[in-house]
Amino acid sequence: MQLEATELTEAEMALQMEVREYLQQRLPAGTYEVGLGMAANNDVEFSKDLGAKGWLGMALPKEYGGGGRTAVERLIVVEELLAVGAPIGFHWVGDRQSGPSIAKHGTEEQKQAFLPGIASGELGFAIGMSEPDSGSDLASLRSRAEKIDGGWRINGTKIWTSGAYQATTILGLFRTSEHKHEGLTQFIIDRNVEGLTISPIPFIDGTRHFCELSFEDVFIPDERRLGEVGGGWAQNTGELVLERGGVDRWMSLMPILEWWAASDAVKNSPGAQADLGAIAARSWAFRGMNLAVARMVDDGKSPVTEAALIKEMATRFEQESLDTVARHYGRAPDLNSDDPHESLLARAILVSPSWSIRGGTNEILRTVIAKGLGK
Numbered sequence: 080m081q082l083e084a085t086e087l088t089e090a091e092m093a094l095q096m097e098v099r100e101y102l103q104q105r106l107p108a109g110t111y112e113v114g115l116g117m118a119a120n121n122d123v124e125f126s127k128d129l130g131a132k133g134w135l136g137m138a139l140p141k142e143y144g145g146g147g148r149t150a151v152e153r154l155i156v157v158e159e160l161l162a163v164g165a166p167i168g169f170h171w172v173g174d175r176q177s178g179p180s181i182a183k184h185g186t187e188e189q190k191q192a193f194l195p196g197i198a199s200g201e202l203g204f205a206i207g208m209s210e211p212d213s214g215s216d217l218a219s220l221r222s223r224a225e226k227i228d229g230g231w232r233i234n235g236t237k238i239w240t241s242g243a244y245q246a247t248t249i250l251g252l253f254r255t256s257e258h259k260h261e262g263l264t265q266f267i268i269d270r271n272v273e274g275l276t277i278s279p280i281p282f283i284d285g286t287r288h289f290c291e292l293s294f295e296d297v298f299i300p301d302e303r304r305l306g307e308v309g310g311g312w313a314q315n316t317g318e319l320v321l322e323r324g325g326v327d328r329w330m331s332l333m334p335i336l337e338w339w340a341a342s343d344a345v346k347n348s349p350g351a352q353a354d355l356g357a358i359a360a361r362s363w364a365f366r367g368m369n370l371a372v373a374r375m376v377d378d379g380k381s382p383v384t385e386a387a388l389i390k391e392m393a394t395r396f397e398q399e400s401l402d403t404v405a406r407h408y409g410r411a412p413d414l415n416s417d418d419p420h421e422s423l424l425a426r427a428i429l430v431s432p433s434w435s436i437r438g439g440t441n442e443i444l445r446t447v448i449a450k451g452l453g454k
């Protein structure tokens with residue numbers, strides 16, 4: 080475990096101001112539906128506008144339309160987007176993990192085919208890992224890709240695939256042999272491919288981002304296999320570092336916290352002020368940890384244990400902060416309230432249990448951390 084304290088440079092702080100000012104103009108309060116972190120609304124036009132600003136695919140290579148910038152610079156942009164609950168749903172997965180994974184493991188043809196679209200906000204990705212009987216024990220997955228002439232035939236079911244309904248592309252993990260870990264391979268799959276049925280599963284708050292994917296004799300050409308046959312497990316583990324170590328793990332609640340901090344309920348209550356102080360101090364600590372992880376990524380390291388540690392601690396922090404705000408609110412907030420903040424608070428209460436499940440449950444992360452610390 081090696082988290083070293085670090086601060087933003089002047090150039091990085093200038094980028095932060097630029098993004099902040101842009102968002103004030105592009106997303107004035109009241110003109111968009113504020114979201115809860117990465118599970119926010121999809122707005123393809125907004126994603127494209129961010130792409131045009133050079134704020135998607137920032138760390139992807141320039142020759143494929145990316146920004147050739149650092150993980151810290153991406154963190155700065157993402158942090159500002161999450162702070163205002165921006166509609167980032169469409170580009171989120173591609174920008175965070177599928178893009179970097181294709182840049183690392185893809186063929187020349189795959190990089191040319193997908194990276195420019197990720198950087199411009201035109202391609203939206205979803206992650207097809209989990210299956211009805213394979214969540215935590217992902218390596219037990221059974222959906223199969225069978226080698227046939229010119230490609231692969233895929234059969235099976237994926238579940239809990241966030242954003243698949245609106246995505247253009249699925250990056251899926253499939254069994255290509257009986258070896259538990261070495262028998263898994265990733266494929267880049269067009270959302271409209273014949274034989275793939277995508278069915279939304281209504282989430283507890285009424286949204287329909289969550290999907291079940293049914294593959295029936297789906298043909299995938301070999302050119303859409305990502306990386307080596309049998310290399311999928313290691314590739315997927317690398318993606319999970321990107322999925323777990325980011326600021327998205329403790330910023331879902333930011334728009335609610337900002338609203339609450341400025342409310343009379345806090346101004347008039349020393350108890351609420353003390354609670355707000357504790358939340359602010361913990362947020363600042365998580366921010367320092369995330370920044371340290373981003374610097375490690377920029378140094379070419381793969382901070383698996385550090386990312387798991389942040390996710391375990393930060394998602395608990397999000398849930399505890401929500402409990403605090405809800406307690407001070409004093410009554411059950413109404414999901415259908417005319418007050419968008421009350422409605423958002425009600426939504427957060429409904430969906431917050433999922434924060435410590437998606438991307439790996441806390442029980443599993445504790446095992447990852449324990450093993451990592453023992454090394």
Ligand SMILES: Cc1cc2nc3c(=O)[nH]c(=O)nc-3n(C[C@H](O)[C@H](O)[C@H](O)COP(=O)(O)OP(=O)(O)OC[C@H]3O[C@@H](n4cnc5c(N)ncnc54)[C@H](O)[C@@H]3O)c2cc1C
Pocket residue numbers: 205206207208209211212213214215216238239240241242433434436437438439440441442443
């Ligand atoms: C909001 C949300 C979005 C998601 N998005 C995606 C997505 O886009 N793509 C995708 O592929 N998946 C996605 N998932 C699925 C998610 O990754 C799985 O739900 C998660 O990995 C847990 O798997 P499971 O649901 O099968 O639970 P299980 O593995 O059945 O676990 C049930 C409980 O048992 C515990 N448990 C299991 N094994 C152990 C063990 N060995 N030791 C101790 N405790 C254990 C777990 O911690 C958990 O508390 C999403 C889930 C949610 C909630």
